[in-house]
Amino acid sequence: MKESVDILIIGSGPAAWTAAIYAARADLNPLVVAGFLKGGVRGGQLMTTTEVENFPGFADGVDGQALMAILEKQARRFGTRVLETDVQRMDVSKYPFIAETKKGNIEAKSVIVATGAYAKKLTVPGSEEYWNKGISACAVCDGALPLFRNKELLVIGGGDTACEEAIFLTKFGSKVHVALRRDQFRASKIMVDRLFSNEKITIHYNHELVEVKGGDFVHQALLQSKAGEVKSLDVSGIFFAIGHSPNSEFLVGNLKRDEHGYIAVNGFSSQTSIAGLFAAGDVCDKRYRQAITSAGMGCMAALDAEKFLAAKEV
16 A cells, blocks of 8 residues: 555544544545554553543543544544554655555655653553553543542652652542652652642652552552562552653654653644644643643644645645
8 A cells, every 4th residue: 555645643542533633624634544552552541541531521521442432433524534553664854754554655745643652650460450440640630530539549650740640649539658769759849848748648768569459449559668578558549650651763853852752842833843744642742641632732733734735735
């Protein structure tokens, strides 16, 4: 297979499908390459989220997989075409862009990269078994669920994200533990000071998670000190706050990214350092990382791409 398109959208999460909806309604005939990448599942991180309560329009909440299916259905309704594969490589130093996939190459006049990011996880006994059954990588997304309310919770990590998530979780949990491997936080002083001033937070220095236990859901976390001593915490939720990695490795060329691989965009836009290449969602957003902000960025990217293509035709 080899074809040429005006607009290629890479990804299968809220940013990608929203971009497709806008692009399709503008008669740009978008092609979505809805692959798996490192997230492991088509549809991104929401495909491993059982209940989404903060996406507007769903007063009673919505299953993450159901939400992605609804967005995809809406995009297809307006004529979006979908290719089930991954983009293995794309040299952004050449124009038109050529996306290399297992099903052939795609030539594109504009590209929206909406490949998201994947949460870093700890692999210990029980961590896979209880993923989404008490283990999460997003306190803002999941912390308010009934499962965690008025329960003891555990945050793993020592950076700003860990501090922010621990403080956030004190709104819902009866007590919040924070475990970090070092004897001091990597977080900024202001965040650490806020952590120390919260009476609901207990800090476990020089400890790492070594096992998760439970029944239908998490009810125990085992922490081991550097000296080898193991302590047990009766917690109903464990939140990994050890960082995310953007799915941007397949892009080859002089594309501006930050030190962590997130694609840089120009100001309040989706335009990257390469003309005609746009980014939306968690692949360029390491601050908010929410489904609704990703969807909004997908809208921006489609409008920016439409403007770019219109200017090239003049």
